[in-house]
Amino acid sequence: MAGHMRGSNLLHFVGEESGVSVSACLRLSYFHLPSHLKQCFTICSLFPKGHKIDKEQLIDLWIAHDMITLETGVDYLDYIGHKCFNSLVQMSFLQVVNEFYGRATCSMHDLVHDLPSLYVKYLKYLAISRLQCEALPEAISDIWSLQALHVTFSNLLELPNSISKLQKLRKLNLFGFGNLKCLPNSIGDCQMISSIDLCNCKKLRVLPESIGRIENLRVLRLGDTYIERLPSNITTLRNLECLDLDHCWMLLSQLQKLNFFVVGEGKKYAAISELGNVGRNSEDLMVRGIEHVMEPDDAHKACLKHKANLQRLDLLWRTGVTCEENTKLEQAVLDGLEPPPGIKVLRINGYSGRECARWMQNQVGGRVLVPTYFAVLRVMKLNNFPNLKHLDGLAELPCLEKLELWRMPSLESISGGPFPSLVKLAMWDLPRLGEVWMVAEKSMPNGEEGRGCSYCTPHSHMGRVLKVGSCVSNLDISYCPKFEV
CATH class of the missing domain: 1.10.10.10 (Winged helix-like DNA-binding domain superfamily/Winged helix DNA-binding domain)
Incomplete structure (x- = not known):
């Protein structure tokens, strides 16, 4: 020719x-x-x-x-x-x-x-690595049957907008895209995608808002990227099961309003110490999975007591577990999770230590402590403490209005205060709790408690005195067979 x-x-x-x-x-x-x-x-x-x-x-x-x-x-x-x-x-x-x-x-x-x-066009699976070109071939967008696309360790700058043609695509793996800064907005039209892996895309800064339209998305991996923010509608992804933000330091450093944090088990999951850099502007915070904390120092690194805007705090351990192992560890962890002085509502659930946290007490074993002063705490609810025997020496809480103690099978005594503003005291399922002397603060003499008080408590009961004010109007006591007031 x-x-x-x-x-x-x-x-x-x-x-x-x-x-x-x-x-x-x-x-x-x-x-x-x-x-x-x-x-x-x-x-x-x-x-x-x-x-x-x-x-x-x-x-x-x-x-x-x-x-x-x-x-x-x-x-x-x-x-x-x-x-x-x-x-x-x-x-x-x-x-x-x-x-x-x-x-x-x-x-x-x-x-x-x-x-x-x-x-x-009839391919279902395609894997390519180490491409040395700037753009992904447009021909890939014509593979209408493609279900899995793996393009890894490549220097591509972008994906073509025509990727929206891949209506059967279920898995997109772009691991190690060194120069990728963002996905095309058309990615939101790939409705069948269930997994997107963008790990180690070092120049990735943002994700398109359209990603919130991928209703079938279950796994989104962004580990080791420099992503600065997540799409505002990411919370609408009701099927999302895994959001990998491992080592996303740019994002975490800017995440200053956080309402929910789950501590994971193992190095691949979130450690409680990561709370130290986030949530500074949060007013509400729930922390779950605290049983996975293995180092008390990690709890201190969460820096809860320095989150000045925090007003409501929930600390949740596993529920339904009554074993007594690791009680000293859990006590040390709770000691490290001291709330800020401005806390108003504190709820703790599932704690299995034998003693309550030091920041909750004004004395331990007869030794007077310098208590943390929670001047505006109004509500405190302690639930499911299987191993706690004594809730003694509780610190003064001048604004506490509601105190609830639930499901403490080992609790034998409670004392402390004063709680001059207390209105409601609820105690449920405390089968071993015995005699408690509730004394109005004004009936306690100045100086040495109990001495010279002719009508309140004998000296032998001072270890079980709960000092309250004159505002108590709601006393809710159930399933406490040995309890005497």
């Missing part, structure tokens, strides 16, 4: 002497390729025109897609892959452009690049 080729569109070139369409000749050659070579060549069209394809990478791609099979007497897939590669080179479908220390790169002439595009 003679004649000078102009341009790269093989459909418009005609041989000047024979009048035979180059397109027809090339298509005829392609159609007559053995089926296994046709598959191998088909996947080459996914690379951009002019892209230099690494030979080893291409063979790995063929193997990953089961495009080559073993021959009789040969059990080495790479060997078969090299044979396929050499066959395509010999037939001029591929051209070796460089070979360095035995590592070859090849390319496709523009004339043959479009040949297999029709047949690549």
